Amino acid sequence: MLLQRLEPIYPFLSLIIVEPMISAGDGHDLDQLRKRLVKSAQDRKSEWTSREAALLFLKVNPGTMKWDEQVLKAFVVRYSI
Helix, strand or coil, X not given: CHHHHCCCCCCCCCCCCCCCCCCCCCCCCCHHHHHHHHHHHHHCCCCXXXXXXXXXXXXXXXXXXXXXXXXXXXXHHHCCC
């Protein structure tokens, strides 16, 4: 998907997308990942009282705490209204 915006253009004859949220269930290898992703989405906060509160959360969140601080700040600015 990212290659669509790169030069030179890479022509695709076919494309296979592996998406754990839409893959078959019933003991499939991706079941645990799907459950974790769904839980994470359910628990995700959609609104913050301030950009500072969002930044503080991202700094201690296991999924984002290893990100560079400048990246965290850019993320908060980019995805806030």
